[in-house]
Amino acid sequence: MAELPTKVTIYEVGPRDGLQNEKSMVPVDVKEQFVRRLLATGLPVVEATSFVHPKWVPQLADAEELMTRLGEDGKGLPVLVPNERGLDRALELGLRHVAIFGSATETFAQRNLNRSVDEQFAMFEPTVKRARDAGLDVRAYVSMCFGDPWEGRVxxxxxxxxxxRLFDLGASQLSLGDTIGVGTAGQVTALIEAFLAAGMAKDDLAMHxxxxxxxxxxNTYSALQSGITTFDASAGGLGGCPYAKSATGNLATEDLVWMLTGLGIEHGVDLDALVATSAWMAGELGRPSPSAVVRALSQSQA
Structure with a gap:
């Protein structure tokens, strides 16, 4: 067996990726409490929201209000910025970490960004340059890394x-997304090996x-065997993509924490506090949590 990492970073995306596809509007005070409770569990990174146009993702129309409510606590939290207008909003609030969200396939680039794969770089380049010039950290997501609902296997x-190309614009990390959840362990290994062979370092990569x-x-275990140490996850397994209907929930943070603990890998997260937070959020959303660990531990504590 390959030697596994001794420590990983969990990049929590529940408040942004987890809530963005919710049909019923989640009040901003609930979102604020969600973020604060997640931070209190010991999660090192909590992605708070996205400065996307409200027309496209109405659920996140309260991004400015949320970040204002979070105050100084929110300035160190990453937010998604789709373009320069989104970056302007982040800069006005004094935020220090932003992320861009690109596509590996033409169809999803058109549906998500209204641009071709090549055109997306022209949109992102000035956004990343301005962010870096302003001293901000920039993360780059690439979606549809394993399969696309319109184009098939990628x-x-x-x-x-x-x-x-996304990373080379000036990002500090590239998150590889299995947006519709079709990837398998062998594909994960092959993709990571291909990136490493192309000259990228293990620490440059995260898995989503x-x-x-x-x-x-x-797939997470396969990536651990390949030496990856940053994993995106969503509290309670919330999430999906508004532009890819076959994209269901993210990897549940609790399920990831349970596995890492069993492997003896340090993560720094209080599982009981995290389960309580996800159970509370499930109650706010009016349905059970998709996370197996949340369901199991909630039942055992009842």
């Missing part, structure tokens, strides 16, 4: 080409798995 070399086919933990 060639590894295509993902590597797009991912490298969805659990549509129940493969998120298996």
């Amino acid at each position: 060639p590894v070399e295509q993902v590597v080409s797009v991912g490298q 798995f969805h659990d549509t086919y129940g493969q998120a933990l298996a």
